[in-house]
Amino acid sequence: MTTQNPSKSSYEPGTYAAQTRKWIEANLTDALRTDRASIEASLEEKVGFEAEQHKAGLVGITWPVEYGGHGLTLHEHLEANREIGLSPMPNAVNSIGKELAGPIIMTVGREDQKLDLLPKILNMENIWCQGFSEPGAGSDLAALRTRAEKTADGWKVNGQKIWTSGASKSQYCLLLARLGVAEDRHKGLMLFAVPMDTPGIDVREIVSIDGARSFCEVFFNDVIVSEDNMLGAPDEGWAAASRVLSIERASNRMYRSWRFESEIDHLVAACRSDNRAYAVLRGYTREIAEARIAVENLKGHVETLVGDMINGQQIGPRGSLPKLYWSEAHQRFAQVAYEIVSRFPLDGGQALADAHARFRNIYLSGRAETIYAGTTEIQLDIISKRILNLRKAA
Ligand SMILES: Cc1cc2nc3c(=O)[nH]c(=O)nc-3n(C[C@H](O)[C@H](O)[C@H](O)COP(=O)(O)OP(=O)(O)OC[C@H]3O[C@@H](n4cnc5c(N)ncnc54)[C@H](O)[C@@H]3O)c2cc1C
Known part of the structure; x- marks a missing residue:
């Protein structure tokens, strides 16, 4: 999570919590409530609910206003999240966008990327998935083999990702790819923001033990990604991903x-x-x-x-x-x-x-x-x- 000013709150303690609680009570329908698990809301209902949460100030709390956020502090973030936790709200559809892609874009993205991509995460125009894990690279992520080669049109990506949660309903993939050879390990890794409708991307759903179809395999076959969609500099991929992940483990969810x-x-x-x-x-x-x-x-x-x-x-x-x-x-x-x-x-x-x-x-x-x-x-x-x-x- 990135915050403009983590310490100065303009709210009296408890005010933001009360406001959050009131909104949830008024807007959480029976179909959305996870304690009425016999009924199930549709994806469209969940996406609409998440967009409304943003308007009501429940998400993007610490993101800067110019990127669609509310420009508030971790005090309000904590107050809102206590209330969200105490309610039976569904888990976020766009958690990868808000908790991983957004903070990474804020850390290494260009200004034009921030202005374009960040508000669309919060308003649910773009759902994101995370293309990190591969069949031979899970815990040992530095073993990843998906390659990005420089071409006249940008970068040509080839490889396979797996366990990509939500890929079949996503508009963007936060892709970690390698510019050199697998032996380079942490060196030469690059992050890309890849539109999921780019030709050459093949998404196959995997049904999990609970019957959900969230997991996917994602194949990249000669996928051309434009130079504009690079996130950060070549070689910065590993450092950016690791830095943000350590903050995220502490404060996300x-x-x-x-x-x-x-x-x-x-x-x-x-x-x-x-x-x-x-x-x-x-x-x-x-x-x-x-x-x-x-x-x-x-x-x-x-x-x-x-x-x-x-x-x-x-x-x-x-x-x-x-x-x-x-x-x-x-x-x-x-x-x-x-x-x-x-x-x-x-x-x-x-x-x-x-x-x-x-x-x-x-x-x-x-x-x-x-x-x-x-x-x-x-x-x-x-x-x-x-x-x-x-x-x-x-
Ligand atoms: C619900 C769910 C959602 C996921 N969503 C995504 C996603 O959206 N995008 C994405 O990129 N990935 C996603 N993943 C993949 C996840 O990041 C990997 O499953 C995880 O990193 C483990 O990798 P692996 O499955 O390859 O197991 P492995 O790394 O092969 O591990 C197998 C076992 O060996 C152990 N092990 C491995 N290395 C060591 C070591 N050095 N020392 C001791 N023990 C070790 C592990 O703890 C584990 O018990 C998701 C996984 C799950 C379960």
């Missing part, structure tokens, strides 16, 4: 700690609606208490990191701490919650049916939480080497 809290509350409330379900819950008091403690730790940790950012400190590898802690604790809770709802009586009524559908989705999608944005092992590696300064024994 900070709503997740409060969402975790509201999921626990929803599970308990659903169980209370039926004596038989409540009896099931009572067999899991220890696990639920542990989840509640994890939430309190997580919220405190996120608030500490945000406070440090407001005071101008670098977050660096500390961004790995909330990612690791949240994904592991939430995955444990998702397993317990699914065990509980699986034992609900079949004639339990709507509250139990909604909880069953929601916690089934959370369990299935939760399997990926310890993989994306860097696996648990990779976060542990970062923490051991870069926070604890532990080196491998010789």
Whole structure:
């Protein structure tokens, strides 16, 4: 997240939270509510809702006004995100645009690129996907082989990306490609903003365990990308991606700690609606208490990191701490919650049916939480080497 002035807030504490809460209460329809998981909103409804969120000041909070943002501070960002987390709002369709592409464009993009691309991320004109991972390059991203060769028309791109979330509904791809040979590793990597309707791009959806069609394979066959669509200088790709990713791990999706809290509350409330379900819950008091403690730790940790950012400190590898802690604790809770709802009586009524559908989705999608944005092992590696300064024994 990029912010003009991270420390000076013009709002009284609590005002932005109240405003956010009021907007959500007025605009979150039943079809959009994830705690009514038996109903499902369409993609168009979710996109429209996200565009309205921007107009209402819930997204792009810290982005500069000239790029479509609201020019506010991390104080307002944190207040809004607490409320977003506590509500059963759907996850953002354009999270890659807002959390990854936008901050990277703000960091390395030219002024004309910022003015053109950034407002269209916030108003949902352009949905973005992230073309980083490849079949032979996941955790070891520097092994990527997709190549960009200089031609008279710009750059000719050839290669294959995989696990590209949302590629089939995206207008742009944030592409990481190599200008030289694979042995160059971190050197010679280049970021591009590639329009997805460019000839030679072939997108194939992959159905995941929860039945979703979000994942895609994306093939680039002699795709010509214009010089204008380079993001930053040749060779800057790795440094830009790494710098932004460490900030993003700390501050993006900070709503997740409060969402975790509201999921626990929803599970308990659903169980209370039926004596038989409540009896099931009572067999899991220890696990639920542990989840509640994890939430309190997580919220405190996120608030500490945000406070440090407001005071101008670098977050660096500390961004790995909330990612690791949240994904592991939430995955444990998702397993317990699914065990509980699986034992609900079949004639339990709507509250139990909604909880069953929601916690089934959370369990299935939760399997990926310890993989994306860097696996648990990779976060542990970062923490051991870069926070604890532990080196491998010789
Ligand atoms: C839901 C989801 C959405 C995703 N969306 C996108 C997207 O939009 N765009 C995109 O580019 N990518 C995306 N990814 C891909 C994601 O970034 C990769 O899956 C992740 O980086 C792991 O890479 P991999 O799958 O190749 O596994 P590998 O890197 O092959 O890892 C396999 C196992 O080996 C372990 N391992 C690997 N290296 C080490 C090491 N050095 N030390 C110890 N253990 C190690 C890993 O922790 C893991 O357990 C997504 C993944 C998921 C699950």
